[in-house]
Amino acid sequence: MEVFIAGMGNPVHVDKFDGLDSLVYENIYFSGYRAFMVVYFSQNGLEGGTYYFDTIDFEELLNCYTNVQKELVEIYGETLLYETLLREMRAYETSWNLPGGYVYLKVNTRLNEPVTLWYSSPALTRMLRGS
Numbered sequence: 001m002e003v004f005i006a007g008m009g010n011p012v013h014v015d016k017f018d019g020l021d022s023l024v025y026e027n028i029y030f031s032g033y034r035a036f037m038v039v040y041f042s043q044n045g046l047e048g049g050t051y052y053f054d055t056i057d058f059e060e061l062l063n064c065y066t067n068v069q070k071e072l073v074e075i076y077g078e079t080l081l082y083e084t085l086l087r088e089m090r091a092y093e094t095s096w097n098l099p100g101g102y103v104y105l106k107v108n109t110r111l112n113e114p115v116t117l118w119y120s121s122p123a124l125t126r127m128l129r130g131s
Helices: 002-008 058-076 122-129
Strands: 013-017 020-030 033-042 045-053 091-098 101-108 116-120
Touching: 002 020, 020 045, 033 058, 033 122, 045 058, 045 122, 058 091, 058 101, 101 122, 116 122
Parallel strands: none
Antiparallel strands: 013 020, 020 033, 033 045, 045 116, 091 101, 101 116
16 A cells, blocks of 8 residues: 555555555546545555546537447456447446456446446455345
C-alpha cells in the first residue's frame, strides 16, 4: 500500500472495513476519461479496485463504455458475458474471469449509473462470494 501511495499520491479518503483498507482517489484518468477510484488492500497487498467514470451526458456515457470495453477486449479477449451496444436504455456488461482475478465492466443506462470498471483478486472474489 505504501508503494501505491508513493506512486499515486495521498488519497482523499481512507477507510478500513472487514480486513481491507480502502483508498479513495478523485480525478484519476483511465482511457481518457476522468474517474473516481477506490482501491482495496489487505495484509497481502492490492486486492481490487473500482473506477467510477465521470461522464457529462448520455452520449459520453455510451462512448466511455464502448471505448473502455474495446480496450479490455483487445487485452483479454471476448467472453460469454460480452454485450455490445445494440439497444439503448438497458444494462450493458462485460466480464473476464482470469487466473489473476475478475474484471467486470458495466453500465446501467436505465438507472443513470456511471460506467463502472471493477477488478478483484481471486482472494477478494472468494471473500465477496462467501467461499
